[in-house]
Amino acid sequence: MKTNQFSSSSSSSPSDRRIGALLRHLTAETDADRVSSVFASPTSGGTGGSVFAHLVQAPEDPILGVTVAYNKDPSPIKLNLGVGAYRTEEGKPLVLNVVRKAEQQLVNDRSRIKEYLPIVGLGEFNKLSAKLILGADSPAIRENRVTTVECLSGTGSLRVGGEFLARHYHQKTIYIPQPTWGNHPKIFTLAGLSVKTYRYYDPSTRGLNFQGLLEDLGAAPQGSIVLLHACAHNPTGVDPTLEQWEQIRKLMRSKGLMPFFDSAYQGFASGSLDTDAKPIRMFVADGGELLVAQSYAKNMGLYGERVGALSIVCKAADVAGRVESQLKLVIRPMYSNPPIHGASIVAVILRDRNLFNEWTLELKAMADRIISMRKQLFEALRSRGTPGDWTHIIKQIGMFTFTGLNPAQVAFMTKEYHIYMTSDGRISMAGLSSKTVPHLADAIHAVVTKAV
């Protein structure tokens, strides 16, 4: 390891001395003190500590940390109900057939190149994504009032949208439901917005606190941004009914509140792409403005490819054009332009009628398996006579069930039954199978009947 370059000349190398002489020669007309004050520094070798010595170890991400803990567990009966990634009945990750087909097609096409995409991403992908979420016949699309930019899955779309609003929208507060996905407040805070919450989940009913929601949104300042889970609320699985959505819409429009939809489960929740998009389409149909963050992580199983889109529905085509130009100024200094591979897969599937249809079948199969797991778990708890009302398991929708278990009960289930979930009692139904439902039912029964 090299010693201090500026220690006494008897210990420095000939080249150091030549360079030292050159340095002195070059700086001869400048402050001589500057040359002689050259000394060991914290960022140089030898002496001095790290400039990052004061850093603390950041805690593991609470959601992803569940899988980290699961991986470390040697028990053969361990069950991972943590992160929301689909698993087959055999407990394996799934790459959709239609995705493999599309990928083969792309990679075998020797005319394809890897040039930079435009800052806004793959044009065809953007158009198809807007059609998918808003409906092919959407007036907003026909009137060119929608700007859609390819982003990195749902997270990236939320962040880019958040930064755009922080810069260009007159209200810098966003209301998020209580509870919500753990990453939401961090995304919006770093985007430059301030975060408030509105009541959403009612622990006593394990359903929607609709009164509380209406009161809190009703009390929000005019123009505030409101985050809405388009369907399959994460983590609770509790969604408003269509009638409730209509009331929410009316209230929000009456107060000029800006809807920002997070759509991560279109088609994955009910099995129908149109059904799961209905709340968003109701808002667009009233002619008003809104933002939508769209993810293909779950419904196309493209998790690691990071494919998503941010759409901003505006009052006029001219406005949409200007908004798009400003979105580019958010994206360019963040990562320049988005990745080509995942978006290309999506475009291949969405543009081809046969592949699109195949996709809807595979999508429905995933949604159906999850719905079946809900039924099986509910039946298993009922047949065990587990105390409590467990109907929320079949009333809630999407990948997650908010069991209602408390952190102490969750810890017990992990310790005694090697079942991993987030500490808020959220379980991923996608992680269950017919084989493992009994084990989970036993664990829930045990924890609910003992005095924990």
Added chain:
Amino acid sequence: MDSVFSNVDRAPEDPILGVTVAYNNDPSPAKLNLGVGAYRTEEGKPLVLDVVRRAEQQLVNDPSRVKEYIPIAGLADFNKLSAKLILGADSPAIQESRVATIQCLSGTGSLRVGAEFLKKHYHQSVIFIPKPTWGNHPKVFNLAGLSVEYYRYYDPATRGLDFQGLLEDLGAAPSGAIVLLHACAHNPTGVDPTPEEWEQIRQLIRSKSLLPFFDSAYQGFASGSLDTDAHSVRTFVADGGECLIAQSYAKNMGLYGERVGALSIVCKSADVASKVESQVKLVVRPMYSSPPIHGASIVATILKNSDMYNDWTIELKGMADRIISMRQQLFDALKAKGTPGDWSHIIKQIGMFTFTGLNKEQVVFMTKEYHIYMTSDGRISMAGLSTKTVPHLVEAIHAAVTRVD
């Protein structure tokens, strides 16, 4: 009722990418795009490296591969291999586990994540960047929350390095300030310090505890040698000190649109590196959760297989050599034509770009009369030239220099 976005102004087109937009709109058959820095073959076509196609085939034909989320910090083997590539396999910093490497979205993403990390955790929030530099640099750092100052770099009189000015400005920087350094093939000028000049820069930076942040977008692409182009970075690491490095695979592996890169933070100790990595993850998670799997998998496949790695170095050298040859041809042609001025900077500068020294009016003239597209600072992408198109460019330069001031 009016749009809530009525007051949003139309943003100007990105100056660099806007060149290609204008080029695409031009119907002239003689048009030449010397704007954006993406490699072109002698036939003027984009290039996907053979070894990249092979790696991609291998990946996509492997039915055991899945598309699950990769960790927030990216693919572990990609990260290890990237650190080895830029620092050298025998780097003591790597052996001592003092390097935190996080997969990011190419060079831009690595710079942005690194800058946000520094804004949050480093005691100084000013970064000194060379004048001139890539147009996106100040924006990346400003949005990360850093304030941007400039240090003298390019000397228009010599079309070379203003070394005196550089030393003075870095010498006057506050202790601990961050300094952006182009590892090689400075963009846009193509002017790099010599190894001796780098050594003086290193000593000055260390003496003032300035924190080096390297932008390495052209490793192997500049000289044709991966080790040569990493030399500046490695001498800083060899002195045991700390630094950040933003690494891009856009050019040297031709992976532009896949957005593959890595941020490495070289720390004083393994313990610090581990804490640094955990904190960088807190920057990434609320930005895009985790990076994309595809491009990084291609890179890992190539770097870990010694045959593919060798094939890559050969294709890489092929690209670098073609660019060096274009420099020589352009220089020779200007000399043969007797175009007034000293054009030796064309062969002295290195990398994808040449800073021609042409002014805004001359650039506009060349676009209007000769349908040649470049950025308004007179930067041309040598990768966009071919033996066939050199004469056209020479005509245009000659006309601009003799008729337009």
